[in-house]
Amino acid sequence: MWIACALLTVVAQAPEGVDASASTREEAPWCSPEQAVRCAEAADRGLRWLAAQQSETGCWTGHVGHKQQDNYVLLYQALSVDGQRRSGHGHLGVTALCGLAFLSGGHLPDRGEHATVVQRATDYVVRCGIENGYLTDSGTRMYSHAFATLFLAEVYGMAANDAARAALERAVTLIVDCQNAHGGWRYNPFDRETDMSVTVCQLQALRAARNIGIRVPVATIDRALAYVQASRVPDGPSRGLFYYKIHGRGAYQKEREYAINAAALTALTSAGIHDADVADPVLEFLQGEYAGVASPGYRAHYYFWYGNYYAAQAFYQHGGSRCRSFFARLADDLLATQMRDGRWRNDTGPGDAFGTAVACILLQMPKQYLPIFQR
Numbered sequence: 001m002w003i004a005c006a007l008l009t010v011v012a013q014a015p016e017g018v019d020a021s022a023s024t025r026e027e028a029p030w031c032s033p034e035q036a037v038r039c040a041e042a043a044d045r046g047l048r049w050l051a052a053q054q055s056e057t058g059c060w061t062g063h064v065g066h067k068q069q070d071n072y073v074l075l076y077q078a079l080s081v082d083g084q085r086r087s088g089h090g091h092l093g094v095t096a097l098c099g100l101a102f103l104s105g106g107h108l109p110d111r112g113e114h115a116t117v118v119q120r121a122t123d124y125v126v127r128c129g130i131e132n133g134y135l136t137d138s139g140t141r142m143y144s145h146a147f148a149t150l151f152l153a154e155v156y157g158m159a160a161n162d163a164a165r166a167a168l169e170r171a172v173t174l175i176v177d178c179q180n181a182h183g184g185w186r187y188n189p190f191d192r193e194t195d196m197s198v199t200v201c202q203l204q205a206l207r208a209a210r211n212i213g214i215r216v217p218v219a220t221i222d223r224a225l226a227y228v229q230a231s232r233v234p235d236g237p238s239r240g241l242f243y244y245k246i247h248g249r250g251a252y253q254k255e256r257e258y259a260i261n262a263a264a265l266t267a268l269t270s271a272g273i274h275d276a277d278v279a280d281p282v283l284e285f286l287q288g289e290y291a292g293v294a295s296p297g298y299r300a301h302y303y304f305w306y307g308n309y310y311a312a313q314a315f316y317q318h319g320g321s322r323c324r325s326f327f328a329r330l331a332d333d334l335l336a337t338q339m340r341d342g343r344w345r346n347d348t349g350p351g352d353a354f355g356t357a358v359a360c361i362l363l364q365m366p367k368q369y370l371p372i373f374q375r
Helices: 035-052 081-087 091-103 115-127 142-158 162-177 198-210 218-230 258-268 278-293 304-320 320-337 352-363
Strands: 065-068 071-074
Touching: 035 091, 035 320, 035 352, 065 304, 091 115, 091 352, 115 142, 115 162, 142 162, 142 198, 142 278, 162 198, 198 218, 198 258, 198 352, 218 258, 258 278, 258 304, 278 320, 304 320, 304 352
Parallel strands: none
Antiparallel strands: 065 071
């Protein structure tokens, strides 16, 4: 059963326009005030760098591609970063994450230091919608569609906008319509194959839309959650972890992927499944694997950013000492790797705007403005 997340605690006064009436405004138990201040200051520097990189059309650029082993392979060479800049196009998924980074700091389209930045990003994402509801630019695919849908849901929930709602409703309908026979999604609309990573992205977008009153069929959620649960390893040394795929080529492999396990647990927790038998094997695995993902060779890699985007949510949703320990390690690594100009590097992946956006989202978790970081 799909259970919507309730609005909870914030550690600072909510920005004007953000409904925090249900909040007790208590300090988050997993972050000290001193650490929260350091994280907020670093995120502010990152947001200023991002604001300076936004194009006149409201977007951010980035390499459009996909991971292949340890590499990141471009899909459309002509529409790489330089091509996007020349044509006025951008990377939709990166832009959505940048928008979420500003929302995470309490900046809304109509108020706050970066109000204009958020409004321009919103307008750009809305313009990326085509007639059938698909959100895309520069060849981006369902990952970007999901992040763009999530961004529209969050920005609409904080500052109602008719154009954003209309684009959001069409985007949600597209996700619902192209759910396949296995209950999931893959790289392109109406793909017959399914993988955990793309599926969780769509689930998170649907969760956010449902939370702010957009109609999402319960059957769609139930079928997707059934796919996630069916992907759990039943026995052996990886018991309790999650496969990347359970259908088609490569099925029942890659059960020890950091990002995949973090994403799967996040999806189940978001749906109200908090069983220790489900959470403990994954959280223990993530704790043990973090050092490798955060090693010097991977701190500027797509694996680090995407994996910890979900790992942070998984740990936060379960709280306690494991959450405090994880966030302390993650925050220390983020604070240590920020560049002097405010950005974070992403050498293998979409680029520095992507890394900086994710870093800012993670560092602003203590503020709890985004519903994805609320229990």
